Amino acid sequence: MKTSCTKLALVTRRLVNEVYSRLDYGTLGPVYCYEGGAEFWRAKRGLCNRLGSLVAVALRRKLRRGGRSLYVGAGVAELPALIMETVELGRTAESYNLRRAEVSALNQACHSIPVTFHAIDAARVKGRFDHLWMVSVLNDPERFPHLSPLSYGRSNPLTLDPLKFEKERRIVRTLVARCMGKLARPGLVTTTTEEVIWIAEWCHRHRVPYLVGKRYYPTALVGDPICFIQIGKRD
Ligand SMILES: C[S@@+](CC[C@H](N)C(=O)[O-])C[C@H]1O[C@@H](n2cnc3c(N)ncnc32)[C@H](O)[C@@H]1O
Numbered sequence: 001m002k003t004s005c006t007k008l009a010l011v012t013r014r015l016v017n018e019v020y021s022r023l024d025y026g027t028l029g030p031v032y033c034y035e036g037g038a039e040f041w042r043a044k045r046g047l048c049n050r051l052g053s054l055v056a057v058a059l060r061r062k063l064r065r066g067g068r069s070l071y072v073g074a075g076v077a078e079l080p081a082l083i084m085e086t087v088e089l090g091r092t093a094e095s096y097n098l099r100r101a102e103v104s105a106l107n108q109a110c111h112s113i114p115v116t117f118h119a120i121d122a123a124r125v126k127g128r129f130d131h132l133w134m135v136s137v138l139n140d141p142e143r144f145p146h147l148s149p150l151s152y153g154r155s156n157p158l159t160l161d162p163l164k165f166e167k168e169r170r171i172v173r174t175l176v177a178r179c180m181g182k183l184a185r186p187g188l189v190t191t192t193t194e195e196v197i198w199i200a201e202w203c204h205r206h207r208v209p210y211l212v213g214k215r216y217y218p219t220a221l222v223g224d225p226i227c228f229i230q231i232g233k234r235d
Contacts, residue, residue, distance in 0.1 A: 005061075008053050008080065012087050015113055016080050020049050022109040028076065031102045032221070045076075047220040052080035055190075055217045055226055060084055062188055062228055063091065063131055070129040071095040072122040072179060073137035075102055077221050081133065081190075082115050094129075096122035123178035132183050133190045136222040138176065138198050144168045151194050176202050185232025192224035199229055208232050 008016070025045065029037015059081055063069075069085055071078055074095035085093040095117045097103050103119040110116065141148040147168040149155040176198045183189070185208065189199050196212055203210040208231060216225035 006057060008056055008060075008084055009088050012056075012080075012084050013053070015083050015087060016049060016053065019079055019083070019109045019113065020045055023076065024105045024108065027101055027105045031099055031105075032076075044220050048077050049080065051218055051220045052077050053084075055219075056080040056084040058215070058217060058228070059190060060088060063089055065089045065091065067091050067130040068128070069093040069131040069133060070122060070125060070179065070182060071133040072175075073097055073134065073140070074117065075099075075106070075221075077219060078133065078135070079106075079110075079115075083113065086114050091131075094118070094125065096120050096125065123175055125182070127182065128184050129182050129187070130184045131188045131190070132179055134176075134179065134195065135190065135192055135219070135226060136195075136224060138172050138195045139192070139224075144172065147172065172198060173201075180206075180231075183231060187231045189229040189231055190226060191229065192219070192222070193227055194224045196227065196229065199231075203231065209234055 007013070023045070025038065025041040028041060033040045063085065066089070069091060071082065071093060074082065074097055078095065082093045082095060085091040093115065095115070097117055098119060098121065100119045103117040106117045138144070139148050139151040146161055146164040150160075150165065180199065180202045191199060193216060200210060200212070211230040211233065213228040213230070216227050218225050
């Protein structure tokens with residue numbers, strides 16, 4: 001397949017456009033917003049496609065053909081990367097997301113392509129992967145309401161509940177440990193700049209070398225930019 005260094009292949013772009021046009025934004029509205037879901041998706045769907053495709057192009061340079069990726073918390077924003085991996089690199093990209101309504105909407109839109117989402121805890125998945133994608137999972141304010149404000153420097157010392165915070169930190173550390181334990185070395189992690197600390201902490205604890213890439217890629221739905229971390233590469 002002919003590819004350009006700056007663009008996804010034509011076949012990928014067509015599939016990405018097709019899937020974005022087939023998505024049921026009526027169902028996705030309440031998944032992403034308490035109110036105003038329709039306006040949210042009108043504003044964001046094109047941006048998801050555009051910015052997601054830029055990350056997918058950068059990711060393509062970092063992955064080998066035929067490997068296996070674990071996507072934790074993958075949703076609408078991850079579609080270009082998932083389609084690129086499958087179509088252009090012949091890789092297996094497994095996607096897990098605990099929001100059932102989103103998983104079902106994504107699977108309906110992806111029925112004609114080999115990309116499937118599973119509403120299963122990614123920590124339970126078996127086998128080895130050479131790429132872990134975990135974007136805006138460890139600082140998700142819905143799942144971690146006591147930890148997330150600290151991650152963003154918005155915590156209030158008067159209202160912080162240390163016991164609830166500690167419980168959420170344990171869950172985050174366990175999820176990171178279970179996912180990082182499945183990563184082959186050398187391997188690659190795609191995450192946000194806010195979540196790098198959790199991966200770095202795991203690497204320090206396990207004496208695994210890591211290198212955080214200097215380039216950041218903006219995302220459409222959450223504010224934090226994406227970066228890449230090389231894991232276990234000695235040079
Ligand atoms: C804030 S959303 C981020 C969605 C998407 N990555 C993005 O950046 O737009 C966090 C997602 O992580 C998922 N998630 C959290 N823990 C998970 C786990 N253990 N396994 C699979 N998905 C998980 C949630 O269900 C949710 O869909």
